[in-house]
Amino acid sequence: MTLQASEQTVPPRVVLLDIEGTTLPVSFVHNVLFPYARRHLAALLADRADDPAVAGAVAQISELAPGVPPAEQLARWMDVDAKVEPLKTLQGLCWDAGYRQGELVADLYPDVVPCLRALHAAGVVLAVYSSGSEPAQRLIYGYTEQGDVTSLFSAFFDLRVGGKKEAQSYRHILAETGWQAADVLFLSDVEAELDAAAEAGLRVCQIARAEDGTVVSQRHPVAADIAQALERSGLSGIGQGVGERVGSC
Numbered sequence: 254m255t256l257q258a259s260e261q262t263v264p265p266r267v268v269l270l271d272i273e274g275t276t277l278p279v280s281f282v283h284n285v286l287f288p289y290a291r292r293h294l295a296a297l298l299a300d301r302a303d304d305p306a307v308a309g310a311v312a313q314i315s316e317l318a319p320g321v322p323p324a325e326q327l328a329r330w331m332d333v334d335a336k337v338e339p340l341k342t343l344q345g346l347c348w349d350a351g352y353r354q355g356e357l358v359a360d361l362y363p364d365v366v367p368c369l370r371a372l373h374a375a376g377v378v379l380a381v382y383s384s385g386s387e388p389a390q391r392l393i394y395g396y397t398e399q400g401d402v403t404s405l406f407s408a409f410f411d412l413r414v415g416g417k418k419e420a421q422s423y424r425h426i427l428a429e430t431g432w433q434a435a436d437v438l439f440l441s442d443v444e445a446e447l448d449a450a451a452e453a454g455l456r457v458c459q460i461a462r463a464e465d466g467t468v469v470s471q472r473h474p475v476a477a478d479i480a481q482a483l484e485r486s487g488l489s490g491i492g493q494g495v496g497e498r499v500g501s502c
């Protein structure tokens with residue numbers, strides 16, 4: 254029998270977090286980050302063609318879409334929000350300059366940083382799993398409105414381990430880290446990602462943010478924000494005062 258997160262009394266040791274729709278508003282990704290990358294991709298391809306990261310991504314595009322000019326293929330992928338590695342790599346390189354020049358600052362949901370700090374202080378391992386490249390994930394948490402919070406995280410996983418809607422990707426993360434599936438709580442807004450994580454044995458809870466209009470899961474525990482997800486997963490009582498801090502985050 255599978256226990257619901259709300260029924261589990263042993264708290265998770267690891268919290269694995271999605272980004273878009275979970276810690277960062279969907280609108281920030283789609284109205285700020287994606288358009289920024291779209292505006293800068295052509296210049297990146299032209300100006301940094303010899304950069305190994307750019308050349309490697311272009312080679313990957315040619316393998317995935319032989320005969321299609323890379324810029325055209327990237328535009329097609331962006332039109333459908335495709336989660337493919339070379340696009341994510343190149344978007345990350347565009348954003349890098351934006352964050353460093355002060356044009357981009359990650360507008361995380363207000364509950365996120367206080368919750369992450371409380372969990373970290375309680376000894377809970379924090380990790381990220383996003384379709385955005387690992388460098389892009391580090392930029393988001395490196396340039397938040399609350400400063401650089403990357404040190405709160407022990408690990409970052411991207412499409413290198415596979416797509417987020419595939420159970421095998423979560424098994425890959427477990428194999429790489431040595432974490433036990435039952436010790437890991439995965440938080441995401443997307444039901445198909447929660448399905449895949451649950452199939453791999455992870456504990457899951459959907460973050461259904463009102464602002465994002467998330468389609469509420471009928472299959473998994475649901476929380477309105479990170480604090481509520483933690484309470485429902487047995488984390489509000491960990492350590493002296495952590496419950497209060499998490500509760501107020």
Ligand SMILES: CSCCC(=O)C(=O)COP(=O)(O)O
Pocket residue numbers: 271272273274282286336341344382383384385386389390393417
């Ligand atoms: C981490 S960079 C911005 C997010 C992104 O590029 C993306 O495709 C969203 O993916 P997620 O897996 O966080 O939903």
Ligand SMILES: [Mg+2]
Pocket residue numbers: 271272273274275441442443
């Ligand atoms: Mg998401």
